[in-house]
Amino acid sequence: MKLNFAQLERTLGQFEARAIPDDHPVIPQLNDLFGEHTFFLDRNGLNIVEPAEAPPGRRLSRPRS
Secondary structure (H helix, E strand, C coil): CCCCHHHHHHHHCCCCCEECCCCCCCHHHHHHHHCCCCEEEECCEEEECCCCCCCCCCCCCCCCC
């Protein structure tokens, strides 16, 4: 799943990585291997992040500070 802008910003606030731009030459190969996703690179390599789903009847939320 490709992340929207808000999801991308939230993700980048949670770990140090760089999103691989959609126009990067490696994206077609990554899409062939893993499907349509937003791909990230960090010092450990490639990351694929997907939004968490809330259990039935519950909402996921961030803790308030």
